[in-house]
Amino acid sequence: MLFNSLTFIVFFIVVYAIYLFLYRHKKPQNIILLVASYVFYGYWDYKYLGLIWLVTLVSFYCALHIGRVTDRSQEGKRKRKLLLAANVVFSLGVLCVFKYFNFFMDGAADLFNLLGLKMNPVTLNLLLPVGISFFTFQSIGYVVDVYKKRLEPCEDLIDFALFVAFFPQLVAGPIERAKNLLPQMQRPRSITMGGINAGLYLLLWGYFKKMVIADNLGLLSDQIFNNYGEYSGLDLVLGGLAFTFQIYCDFSGYSDVARGLSKLMGFELMINFKLPFFAINPTDFWRRWHISLSTWLRDYLYIPLGGNRKGSLNTYRNLMITMLLGGLWHGAAWNFVLWGAYHGILLALYRRFERRPAIAAPWSGEYSRLVTCLKMAAMFFFALVGWVIFRSGSAHQIMYMFSNASLLASDGTAALAWEIAFYAVPLLAVQVAQYVSQDLNVICNSSPIIRIPVYGLLFVGIAVFGVRESPEFIYFQF
Amino acid sequence: MPKTYLPEEICPEVPLRTVFANVSGVMIITFLFNLFAVWYLDNNTPNRGNYLIRYKWELLKSAGEVDWLVLGDSNGNQGLEPRIFSGRMGGKAINLCTVGTLTAFNDALMLERYVELYGPPGNILLVHAYDVWPREANALALAEIPLDWREINRKGILEKFTAKQKTLFFLGKRAPLLYERSAMAEVFQGFLGYPGFPGIKPWILSEDGFMLELDAMPENVERDYAGHLLKIEKELSLSSINLQSLKIISQISDEHKFKVYIANGPVYEKLNDDANFQGNMKRIEAELKSAVAGNERVIILEKTFPFPLEQLQNLDHVTADGAVAYTNEVADAILEANNNGN
Numbered sequence: 001m002l003f004n005s006l007t008f009i010v011f012f013i014v015v016y017a018i019y020l021f022l023y024r025h026k027k028p029q030n031i032i033l034l035v036a037s038y039v040f041y042g043y044w045d046y047k048y049l050g051l052i053w054l055v056t057l058v059s060f061y062c063a064l065h066i067g068r069v070t071d072r073s074q075e076g077k078r079k080r081k082l083l084l085a086a087n088v089v090f091s092l093g094v095l096c097v098f099k100y101f102n103f104f105m106d107g108a109a110d111l112f113n114l115l116g117l118k119m120n121p122v123t124l125n126l127l128l129p130v131g132i133s134f135f136t137f138q139s140i141g142y143v144v145d146v147y148k149k150r151l152e153p154c155e156d157l158i159d160f161a162l163f164v165a166f167f168p169q170l171v172a173g174p175i176e177r178a179k180n181l182l183p184q185m186q187r188p189r190s191i192t193m194g195g196i197n198a199g200l201y202l203l204l205w206g207y208f209k210k211m212v213i214a215d216n217l218g219l220l221s222d223q224i225f226n227n228y229g230e231y232s233g234l235d236l237v238l239g240g241l242a243f244t245f246q247i248y249c250d251f252s253g254y255s256d257v258a259r260g261l262s263k264l265m266g267f268e269l270m271i272n273f274k275l276p277f278f279a280i281n282p283t284d285f286w287r288r289w290h291i292s293l294s295t296w297l298r299d300y301l302y303i304p305l306g307g308n309r310k311g312s313l314n315t316y317r318n319l320m321i322t323m324l325l326g327g328l329w330h331g332a333a334w335n336f337v338l339w340g341a342y343h344g345i346l347l348a349l350y351r352r353f354e355r356r357p358a359i360a361a362p363w364s365g366e367y368s369r370l371v372t373c374l375k376m377a378a379m380f381f382f383a384l385v386g387w388v389i390f391r392s393g394s395a396h397q398i399m400y401m402f403s404n405a406s407l408l409a410s411d412g413t414a415a416l417a418w419e420i421a422f423y424a425v426p427l428l429a430v431q432v433a434q435y436v437s438q439d440l441n442v443i444c445n446s447s448p449i450i451r452i453p454v455y456g457l458l459f460v461g462i463a464v465f466g467v468r469e470s471p472e473f474i475y476f477q478f
Numbered sequence: 479m480p481k482t483y484l485p486e487e488i489c490p491e492v493p494l495r496t497v498f499a500n501v502s503g504v505m506i507i508t509f510l511f512n513l514f515a516v517w518y519l520d521n522n523t524p525n526r527g528n529y530l531i532r533y534k535w536e537l538l539k540s541a542g543e544v545d546w547l548v549l550g551d552s553n554g555n556q557g558l559e560p561r562i563f564s565g566r567m568g569g570k571a572i573n574l575c576t577v578g579t580l581t582a583f584n585d586a587l588m589l590e591r592y593v594e595l596y597g598p599p600g601n602i603l604l605v606h607a608y609d610v611w612p613r614e615a616n617a618l619a620l621a622e623i624p625l626d627w628r629e630i631n632r633k634g635i636l637e638k639f640t641a642k643q644k645t646l647f648f649l650g651k652r653a654p655l656l657y658e659r660s661a662m663a664e665v666f667q668g669f670l671g672y673p674g675f676p677g678i679k680p681w682i683l684s685e686d687g688f689m690l691e692l693d694a695m696p697e698n699v700e701r702d703y704a705g706h707l708l709k710i711e712k713e714l715s716l717s718s719i720n721l722q723s724l725k726i727i728s729q730i731s732d733e734h735k736f737k738v739y740i741a742n743g744p745v746y747e748k749l750n751d752d753a754n755f756q757g758n759m760k761r762i763e764a765e766l767k768s769a770v771a772g773n774e775r776v777i778i779l780e781k782t783f784p785f786p787l788e789q790l791q792n793l794d795h796v797t798a799d800g801a802v803a804y805t806n807e808v809a810d811a812i813l814e815a816n817n818n819g820n
Contacts (some may be wrong), residue, residue: 194491200500274484287484361483418672440487448499455500456507463508463655464662 037167059139062087067153103332131171142178174292189266199263201444206256211466214249233408280375320344515654545569545600549585551578553743554605560686566809573687579619582723598734617643621650702793750784
């Protein structure tokens with residue numbers, strides 16, 4: 001069930017009507033939301049509902065027992081550790097079996113072949129369950145938080161099951177922290193006009209980004225990336241540019257819709273994107289891009305590995321491990337690993353050569369405006385290079401894209417550039433306003449003379465330019 | 479410029495009237511855009527098919543009295559050249575063929591309107607591709623006929639539409655933001671100077687309604703051929719809307735005593751040689767005869783008109799050369815039918 005399908009709109013209207021009818025009755029509301037979430041998930045493939053139930057039950061009981069075991073004795077500490085390890089191994093095991101098993105087996109077979117040994121890899125014929133990386137990470141984060149005593153274990157299975165399966169963010173995030181979302185599940189929620197106002201804006205802007213910008217630019221980038229041998233010069237650069245805007249609008253559009261739906265129901269999900277095109281360095285980029293994943297990786301991987309506390313070399317190693325696994329999180333393919341490695345290297349180089357790695361306010365006067373703009377342009381370029389790696393299907397394609405890209409135009413370049421500009425300009429216009437005001441809701445909070453016409457144009461834009469038979473959101477596959 | 483580091487989301491509490499103003503504002507703006515789209519597309523549609531429909535209906539209004547009124551779909555539009563046809567048959571001819579999705583229903587409506595304006599024509603020639611006869615009513619396509627519901631529904635045909643079809647018909651007429659989105663997208667992009675904007679191709683449409691197409695496109699013919707081979711594997715038969723429309727045409731012809739000739743459109747010779755195609759043609763011709771049985775003024779020309787690749791733009795649309803040949807062959811068939819006592 002896609003957010004941009006009529007089925008989902010009808011589904012949500014029905015669920016929301018019942019939800020409002022049960023207003024301020026927390027328990028029945030949670031039951032309705034839980035049933036709706038399972039219907040939403042089961043709509044793809046009901047067989048995988050068992051998987052989400054299993055992950056939910058294991059995490060729930062592990063956390064419950066961790067919370068009940070005292071760590072004053074060595075035995076208690078050991079038991080808590082064991083429960084944590086069991087949960088992490090189980091959740092990652094599920095992820096590995098369904099997502100990475102074939103990838104690792106093929107890799108092992110290739111390695112054996114390289115060594116002159118023969119190995120026939122065993123492969124599993126399994127469909128990748130939608131959103132598996134999101135709900136497993138969310139569950140692991142919860143159990144670790146309970147173990148670290150950042151959070152009391154949840155005693156109510158329904159509340160916890162809803163935390164894992166909450167349909168707006170179940171299949172493509174944001175990867176919520178239990179500390180943020182779980183308490184919202186546990187208390188009666190209040191729906192405010194401010195929340196509805198912001199929620200409707202997020203829905204409109206999210207759908208516009210997905211259906212108008214991402215899906216139309218996706219047609220262009222698919223054309224170029226799927227037939228890259230037929231393109232060269234500036235067309236390849238434009239293909240990369242189209243994909244850069246596409247993936248941002250696809251994923252941030254989903255996040256906005258997820259957050260908008262949640263606001264309508266009285267929930268606050270975390271902000272997942274904070275204008276990444278305005279990043280001035282790699283660290284800044286990862287504070288703005290897919291924030292729920294980057295902070296998850298920081299808190300549950302990078303810092304436990306030692307973070308930047310054990311010298312430069314260890315810091316670089318930790319950065320590389322974190323980003324490699326971050327890349328692999330996106331999918332079982334070498335291009336994602338390479339993309340992670342590329343960003344790991346960027347982060348390490350930035351730490352090595354930036355004299356003032358702490359990020360100051362870019363317009364505070366520390367740097368000239370020109371330098372800040374150049375930094376932004378450079379980071380945008382580096383990110384674009386990363387997206388070409390991310391989107392390419394093979395090493396050959398990556399090599400071809402980079403070795404044939406140039407500023408030489410073809411007959412079709414003008415039309416291609418025009419079309420990218422046609423879809424990207426509205427995005428950039430809104431983002432400049434958001435950046436200058438430092439308010440992501442700047443349109444929502446502007447005067448009616450600006451706000452209402454902009455809303456109207458966005459709605460008409462979706463009606464006229466929205467791709468209706470659109471493909472799935474890119475991040476569903478992760 | 480911002481002094482803080484990362485942007486945040488500011489969500490102040492608002493009164494109900496703000497939400498109400500936003501929602502109603504969006505609805506009003508959408509309504510106004512839709513009105514603009516209705517008006518603009520009525521006069522400047524970039525959609526080739528819709529443009530043709532409007533052009534032919536305008537031509538009908540200024541047609542004057544004719545001896546041969548040619549009705550049908552797009553392969554008649556670029557296949558039957560009135561100038562040559564008039565030369566062969568005598569008198570004045572006009573080509574009002576439109577597109578296949580309108581079925582023979584549009585023929586019946588055009589004939590009714592023509593009779594109202596100028597009295598009965600000398601003769602009618604209906605030209606349809608074989609695969610138009612089985613087509614059922616397409617409510618969205620019929621909505622493109624530039625008449626309102628009352629005028630289109632005079633014979634009560636639309637009453638038989640399902641509720642969904644009626645809704646689609648209404649939306650097709652009144653909601654171009656929903657159902658003519660690609661045309662509107664082209665219009666917006668055209669306004670902004672999109673270099674790849676195709677716009678309306680400068681067609682050569684003569685004053686007598688003939689559309690001249692010069693270039694043969696063999697690759698299109700072969701591509702379509704594969705699709706049509708699948709289509710003719712099934713047993714095709716006359717759709718209910720075509721059956722009803724034919725009965726209306728037959729009734730008007732009987733009432734005003736003029737002849738109606740029904741001809742097959744041109745077709746790729748390889749398809750014509752196919753046994754399934756021939757089988758389907760025989761079945762459709764038999765059904766056409768049965769539909770107009772009792773009216774000797776309606777004559778079915780039991781002949782197909784095969785063409786080679788070099789004279790086709792796609793499977794059933796001829797080039798200018800092909801149109802000359804097709805027009806002559808249809809004229810021959812009519813003369814032969816007349817000589818045989820029809």
